Amino acid sequence: MPPGKYGMQEEGDQEIMMDFLLPTGIFLKFPVSPNDTIKSIKKMVWKNARSEALFSALGDPDAYVFTCINQTAEREELEEESRRISDVRPFMGVLRLVAREGDRVEKLTNTQISLLIGKGLHEFEAQKNHEVNEFRAKMRTFCEEKAQERQMLPWQQWMEYSFPCDLEPCCSPPECGSVKSKNTKKIFINVKFEACDESFMLQQDPQDFPVALMKSALKKKATVFRSVRQEPEDYTLQVNGRWEFIYGNHPMCQFKVSDRSRLKPQNTSSLWSINEPFYIHLLQGSRVNADEGMKLVVQAGLFHGSELLCKVVTTSEVTVCSEPLWDQKLEFDINVADLPRMSRLCFALYAVIEKAKKPRGTKKKNKKADCPIAWVNTMVFDYKDQLKTGEFLLSTWPSVPDDKSDLLNPMGTVEKNPNVDSAAGLLIRFPNIRPHPLYYPPLDKVRILKSDMEKNGDAAIVTKEERMKLKEIMDNKNHTEFFEDEKDLLWKLRTEVRDHYHESLSKLLLITKWNRREDVWKCLTWRDLPAIHALELLDYSFPDPVVRSFTIRCLRKLSDDELLQYLIQLVQVLKYESYLDCDLTTFLLERALSNWRIGHFLFWHLRFCASSAAFCLTGEFMFINEALGKMKALSDFVKSGSQKMTADDLKLCIRQESYLEALSDLLSPLNPSIILTEICADKCRFMDSKMKPIWLMYNPCTQEDMVGIIFKNGDDLRQDMLTLQMIQLMENLWKKEGLDLRMIPYGCLSTGNKMGLIEVVKNSDTIANIQRNSSNSAATAAFNKDALLNWLKSKNPEDKLDRAIEEFTLSCAGYCVATYVLGIGDRHNDNIMIRETGQLFHIDFGHFLGNFKRKLGINRERVPFILTYDFVHVIQQGRTNNSEKFERFREYCERAYKILCRNGMLFVNLFAMMKAAGLPELTSFKDIQYLKDSLALGKSEEEALKNFKVKFNEALRESWKTKVNWMMHSLAKDNRP
Incomplete structure (x- = not known):
């Protein structure tokens, strides 16, 4: 086909007649658009081939690839199916379809994985990292074996995997005890x-x-x-x-x-026999950037989780230059024999101002960093349990300039900075302590030593007073920091803790001296914990592999629904794992490969990891990925347009064939049980707000009503996801206690960097809109107490109104308690909504844990939660003397709050596990203090309820301040250009 023909047709809509040669010997001829992609053309070939002979002999479309003769007279395989036909320009307009063979299939798989994770697999291979290569190979084998097992499942088990039941939480059955069933199958x-x-x-x-x-x-x-x-x-x-x-x-x-x-090699020494100080050599730095007139210093510390194992070691000062030379031995105050298996070596590079020498007799100056430059961490043992030896070039991570309090960052990753060409580097050398490798002793060796110690007698005599003191410590759920005498008592009575307070195992582990191997041996056997209590042990403070293996054993008791409830946290704490191959990784993959719903959401939470795509790679994810690309293109189109951009412009864009095809017939990322069959361009629109969110409306195949999703580009939805997860958990806890507060934890999914999807809650409106539509001015709208009740009356005629008011009462109670406990901020009348059925719900959770909005230094939100008089007006059915209804509402709130308080540590632990997520309002334990206070941890139920009643009365008494805030918000919005 002449090249000039493409140039002419690209300007118009004229089609090109193409010839297609199929591997079955069939010849097809039909027109295509110059803008059609190779992928869309392949779909058309399959559609046309259905009516031809030998169609049944064709396999899956992904098993084939187009080839052509290109304009340089060379044979070319069209692997990249996103290319347009006008870019390919095949000679004579002929495409030949051939079956993929051997490495062709592998190449397609790798291409799809790269597209799904947004990272080329060649980047992993370029690392030349044995741990990465072994882990990838192992995970691939693991997943292939699981896939083969799944193919052999009986039909009932296959149905359970493919279509897992989505059941409502119900009241918990009575405990059956821990006696092993006699009918346990071997x-x-x-x-x-x-x-x-x-x-x-x-x-x-x-x-x-x-x-x-x-x-x-x-x-x-x-x-x-x-x-x-x-x-x-x-x-x-x-x-x-x-x-x-x-x-x-x-x-x-x-x-x-x-x-x-x-x-392992025969010629080895026991690591525990080497009572010599552990040391390393710091050789030199590279690509260091600091101001002249300063000195460079490196600080090194050995950590086990959050515990510093010995004193920090500091190098001598050297003059600032790009490649500073130290060549210094750094010796630590700990013997090799006492190194814990998960010892982590943390470095901090910083610059200090060169100062004049101080006169004799004065105190030695404090070498506090004036300018932190970088940090980096590395493990002391490698992934095969061997004590490291030889030289390592550590590519560092930049330090936060204004954070001078903690130079070392033990919570940070042990991975090197991949930007090796620009990041500062530290060259270190681990010594060859012995001429042969040293391995950390295996677990069964530890158990034998522990057994010998128990035989020799390790029991302590316990007094009545000590038992009472222990009970006092154990009963205080907020007690995580101990005085020295309390630590001594806990350690002395560790068998009492194990036998009678085993759910407080974390307290015992926190005081264990991990730099004394004898103490570690004494703390290795426990009874299984309930799964929700074991979650706490996945924190970075508990890195020991025995502890983490024990934790995963406990988590295996989680049902699929429970695992889904905590999946976000389990993915985040993967960042605390020091090695790729760990029990948590295998556990998550195993469960994901046994339940399609778990696999679906694990893929999205793990999208940045190669392992996620390795087990989740299916055509459905490729389709969803392509659809997200089109949604982003639509968002960019709307944002780049002028102020005259209209909804009709958006609809016109969606009606293009390439958009209709990509955005239709795909699984909903928010709920894999729903297939979004046909996008309704006429119903799609974008919102008039800063980020211009796009509403996409669909006709699903399983229900009559339309399904809507909102695509957001420019907002970080991870905090919304976390908040909605907590609201869902609260609802589940309430339902298990027989309390249904009609919550609406709508779907929300972060699909990329500041990009994600939100479920449209149908038949609902914001309080702001309801108030504005019933008032003549924005200034008075917020004070119209009849607006909400009148709106509900208009949507619920006659006998339906009582049910709608009951729905409002229940849901209002639920959200009052939820927003108070979570410290949700920025609560104005545009992010509180009501369904036509009466359910109230909150949206947009950009601020939580008490981070309330301020303006001109003044806190705009001065109430514990939103309970305005127009809400009370609805609850009391419009009658001021209907105190019975209001007291019932108050009882709902108090009952809901008490249930949450009884599960307070679960919420604290789940938030603690999210510290690794990098949310701006959740970075340390200090941020979780609000949650501990709102749930009254450490107080009795009576004290907690008393405090909540005070907050309830305050919210009601000060509700006029909320109305003023709403009025100011409405005026500001009304005055926007």
């Missing part, structure tokens, strides 16, 4: 020894992993092969490459038993 395990080719089956109780399995395997081997060492500690179990396996929901498991002596 499972069959295939065991294979490494040194021989034969294997055998064992029947095992699911609760008896892994020690009992090891003993059974050794006993069986002794019977079969007549020759075996009988000590379990001489062997280790492997399943999917893991050293120890905790039983999950597996109908069949396969183990390999390896001789431990074959796993």
Whole structure:
């Protein structure tokens, strides 16, 4: 086809006649638009081929690729299917469809993964990191095995995976006790020894992993092969490459038993026998940028979680230059034998002002940093349990300029800054303490030592007074910082804590001396915790692998619905994991591959990770990803337009074939149970606010009413997601107690950097609109107490009104309590809405945890929560003397608040797990103090309720201030140009 022909047709809408050669020998000929993409043309080929012979011989479209002869007379494979045909310019207008073979399939898969995660896989390969490569290979194998298992599921289990039930929370059943059921089914395990080719089956109780399995395997081997060492500690179990396996929901498991002596070099020393100080060498820096006239200093500290293991070591000062030279030995006040497995070495690079020497007799000056430059962390042991040796170039992360209080950042990542060409670097060397590798001793070795210590006697004599003091400490749920005498008492009575207060395990772990291995050995065996209590142990303060493995064992008790409830937090605490291959990663992947709904949301929460795409890669996600690209293009189009941009311009753009195709027939990212079949361009619009959110309306295939989603580009929706998650959790807790407060935790999903989707709540309006539509001026609208009640009457005639008022009463109580507990700020009449059925709900959660809006230094919100007299007017059905209705509303509030207080630590723990998310209003434990105060942690239920009653009366008494704030908001909005 002549090249000039494309140039002419690109200016108009004239179509191009194309020839298509199919692998079945069929020839097709039909017109295409110059702007059609390769992907859309492939869809047209499949559509036209349906009526042709041999169509059934064709496989999935993704199994084929177009080839052509390009304008340079070369054969070209059109892998990039987003290209337009006018950009390809195939010779003679001929495209040939061929089956992908071998690396073609691999290339397509890698291309799709790269598109989904927004990062090319070549970037991982360029790192040449053995840990990354091994982890990717292992996860791929793991996911492939799970996919094969899923294909063999019986139809009922396949249905449960593909269409998981979405059930309403109900009242909790009575506890059945912890007695093991007599009907527990045993499972069959295939065991294979490494040194021989034969294997055998064992029947095992699911609760008896892994020690009992090891003993059974050794006993069986002794019977079969007549020759075996009988000590379990001489062997280790492997399943999917893991050293120890905790039983999950597996109908069949396969183990390999390896001789431990074959796993690691024979010529080794026990790490615990090396009572020499740990040290490293700081050699030099690179690409350091600091002002002349200053000196450069490096500070180094050893941490285990948040605990500093020994004194911080500081280098000598060197003159500022791009490549400063230290060549200094940094020795730490801790022996190699006492290094915890998860020891983290933290560095801070900073500059100090060069000062004149002080006269004799004066105190030594404090070397506090004048200018923090950078920080970086690295693990002391590698991912294979080996103590590091050799040189490492650490690419640092820039420090926050105004933060001089904490130079070291143990909570930060152990990953190096990928911008190696611009980031400052530190070259360090780990010494060869012995001529052979040193490994951290395996867990079963620790258990043997612990058992020996218990045999030798480790019990303490406990007095009555000590038990009473212990109970006092344990009963104080807000007690996380201890005096020295309290620490001594807790440690002395650690067996009492384990046996009688096992839900307070975190308190015991916080006072454990992780720099003394004998103390660590004494604190390794616990009873399983309830899953919601175990969540706390995923914080970065508890990095020990035994603790985290124990935690995941407890989390396996979570149902799919419960796991979904806490999924955001579980994804965030992945940032605290020091190694890629960890129990939490495997647990999340395992559950995601067993429940499509979990997999769907895990993909979005993990979109920045390669592992997410590796297990979630399906055509549906590719379609959703393409649709999001079109939504962003629409948003950019609306934002770039002039003030005369209208909804008709948006509708015209959506009606283009490429937009209609991309935005139709896809799973809703907000709810994978809903298929968005046909986008209704006539119903779409954009909102007149700063970020110009776009409303997209759909006809779903499963319900009559339209479904709406709002695409936001420019706002960080992660805080909204967290707030709505908490509101959903509150509703679940209330429903389990038999209290349904008719909440509306609408769908919200962050899909990228300052980009996401929000569910449209149908048949609803803002209080501001309702008030404005019933008043003549913006100044008086906020004070019209009859506006809400009259609006409800207009939407609910006759006998429906009582039900609508009841819905309003219940939901108003729920949101009063929820917004008070969470400290939701910026509550004006444009972000409180009401459905026509009467349900009140809040939207836009840009401020929480007591971060209320201020203007000219004055707090604009001076009430604990929103309870205005027009709300009370609706609750009392328009009658001022209807105190019975109002008292019932008050009782709803108090009952809801007491339920939340009883679950206060759950909310605190969930917010604490989100510290790693980087939300501006949630960065440290100080930000969570508001939550502890609002939930009255550490106080009795009577004291907490008394405090809430004071807040309730204050909200009611000071509601006129809210009305003034609403009036000012309405006037400001009314006066906008």
